[in-house]
Amino acid sequence: MKRFYIETFGCQMNVHDSEKVIGTLEQKGYVQVHSPEQADLVLYNTCSIRDKAEQKVFQRLNENRRAKGKVFGVLGCVAQQEGEKIFEKAPHVRLVVGSASYPRLGDLLVQIEQGGGRAAGLSLDTDATFETPATRRDNPYRAYITIIEGCDKHCAYCVVPFTRGRERSRRWESVLEEARTLAGMGYTEIQLLGQNVNSYRDPENPERTFAGLLEAAAQTPGIRRVRFTTSHPRDFGRDIVDVIDRNETVCNMVHLPVQSGSTRVLAAMQRQYTRDEYMRRVEWLKGSPRNIALSTDIIVGFPGETEEDFRETLRLLEEVEYDQVFSFKYSVRPNTPAQKMGDHIPEEEKSRRLAELQEKQRNIQLRRNSGQIGTVQEVLVEGLNRSTGQWIGRTTQNRVLNFVTPPRAGGSVPGREEMFGRYLPVRVTRAGPNSLAGECVIAV
Ligand code: SAH
Ligand code: SF4
Ligand code: F3S
Numbered sequence: 001m002k003r004f005y006i007e008t009f010g011c012q013m014n015v016h017d018s019e020k021v022i023g024t025l026e027q028k029g030y031v032q033v034h035s036p037e038q039a040d041l042v043l044y045n046t047c048s049i050r051d052k053a054e055q056k057v058f059q060r061l062n063e064n065r066r067a068k069g070k071v072f073g074v075l076g077c078v079a080q081q082e083g084e085k086i087f088e089k090a091p092h093v094r095l096v097v098g099s100a101s102y103p104r105l106g107d108l109l110v111q112i113e114q115g116g117g118r119a120a121g122l123s124l125d126t127d128a129t130f131e132t133p134a135t136r137r138d139n140p141y142r143a144y145i146t147i148i149e150g151c152d153k154h155c156a157y158c159v160v161p162f163t164r165g166r167e168r169s170r171r172w173e174s175v176l177e178e179a180r181t182l183a184g185m186g187y188t189e190i191q192l193l194g195q196n197v198n199s200y201r202d203p204e205n206p207e208r209t210f211a212g213l214l215e216a217a218a219q220t221p222g223i224r225r226v227r228f229t230t231s232h233p234r235d236f237g238r239d240i241v242d243v244i245d246r247n248e249t250v251c252n253m254v255h256l257p258v259q260s261g262s263t264r265v266l267a268a269m270q271r272q273y274t275r276d277e278y279m280r281r282v283e284w285l286k287g288s289p290r291n292i293a294l295s296t297d298i299i300v301g302f303p304g305e306t307e308e309d310f311r312e313t314l315r316l317l318e319e320v321e322y323d324q325v326f327s328f329k330y331s332v333r334p335n336t337p338a339q340k341m342g343d344h345i346p347e348e349e350k351s352r353r354l355a356e357l358q359e360k361q362r363n364i365q366l367r368r369n370s371g372q373i374g375t376v377q378e379v380l381v382e383g384l385n386r387s388t389g390q391w392i393g394r395t396t397q398n399r400v401l402n403f404v405t406p407p408r409a410g411g412s413v414p415g416r417e418e419m420f421g422r423y424l425p426v427r428v429t430r431a432g433p434n435s436l437a438g439e440c441v442i443a444v
Helices: 012-027 051-063 076-082 085-089 099-115 160-164 172-184 210-218 238-246 263-268 275-286 307-320 337-341 347-370
Strands: 002-008 030-032 041-046 071-075 093-097 119-121 142-146 189-193 205-209 225-229 253-255 293-300 324-329 376-385 390-394 400-404 423-431 436-440
Touching: 002 012, 012 030, 012 041, 012 076, 012 099, 012 142, 012 189, 041 051, 041 076, 051 071, 051 076, 071 076, 071 099, 076 085, 076 093, 076 099, 076 160, 085 093, 093 099, 099 119, 099 160, 142 172, 172 189, 172 210, 189 210, 205 210, 210 225, 210 238, 238 275, 263 275, 275 307, 293 307, 293 347, 307 347, 324 347, 347 423, 376 400, 400 423
Parallel strands: 002 030, 002 041, 041 071, 071 093, 093 119, 142 189, 189 225, 253 293, 293 324, 400 436
Antiparallel strands: 376 390, 376 423, 390 400, 423 436
16 A cells, blocks of 8 residues: 655645645555655655745755655655755655646656656646646635646745746636536635736636636635635736625635835835835725725845835835734745845844834734624634634634634534534624634524
């Protein structure tokens, strides 16, 4: 029996790639196990967005360099970035495969099984997207669907265009067919995925763009919630807001990474929009009757970022009042245009800026979340906190809402099977910076 173990680092695209890899391997007779010790094949699906992320996989490989009789494989963004150098750094690795070569993964494994030795899949020269009917999803209610792979934006700091190759959209019909299949299997929430979903164009009919696909996906019978990540502000058109306005099933939450509040820094980052252009999009979103929540990504300490540039980012946070912010210290990445700009901002200064920004955002989030006290929100129930006995749900704005249910007449309590996957109305009674708490307003 061929047993495999896989550990996944990085973004949602990587998580979903792993689901597809797992499905592909299971189809070939492999069985997933949950510790590397039990496995014949140990795979790491890696991320190289920041240096720290990249270091993790080399730590892992170092930990098990003496393991005998196993095949080690590195997949994903570090695989693509470092290529065959990985074989030198970690000689026990026998398989290195970038995401653009996953359609060949099965063949590469056969090559190793039959011939011993090593195999690499590192070509980025492809128009294909990685699709398989065998995707193995763990979450029974919420499913990812890839709509576009790769990235052509070349932001100055970013490795993704080098690790995931050029932009390629999946066929419109194929996306919608997967949405219908998932609905048929009982999924009620889908999340459309891509590094830049709004660059989507149907390869068979380039007139068909992201807004249309989002609307068509939102009208899939049985689907109650549609999310999408990530949007690049440059290509974020008004038509997307119109689709959100018209379709209750499109969640009222948008992730719109800004990276910096300073137009000067945005230009140095090659983001292709100014602060004002970004703010115009925020105004469209804020003007929507759907009460759209906003989240973003921010990098502090990009080369040349002055204290004044940083203050502009802080002011932007105040102006937009994001519901969630993912913030990072700038990390120099190999081969990127920004690599040549050096890395002048000292580590301690980056840490100070990050801490100040996070403190400010914590207060903003507390304020935003407190504004929801007293409202009734629909949640999708997806967990149970054993220690507090509270159910864990998510609102359409993607806030975590922990809640209790009204006592039953006979004193019994609802079971997990009854509760998970249900949509319930919950009154918000308390708010913290990262979550809400409340009570279900109907008997369950
Ligand atoms: N395609 C998405 C981003 C994917 S990477 C987009 O354009 O929004 C996720 C986030 O990681 C980025 O938004 C950015 O904030 C951060 N990031 C990317 N490269 C980085 C680097 N070199 N150093 C620090 N953060 C980085
Ligand atoms: Fe990276 Fe920019 Fe592409 Fe996002 S849009 S993946 S930040 S190059
Ligand atoms: Fe990381 Fe690659 Fe995603 S670098 S963030 S896993 S696209």
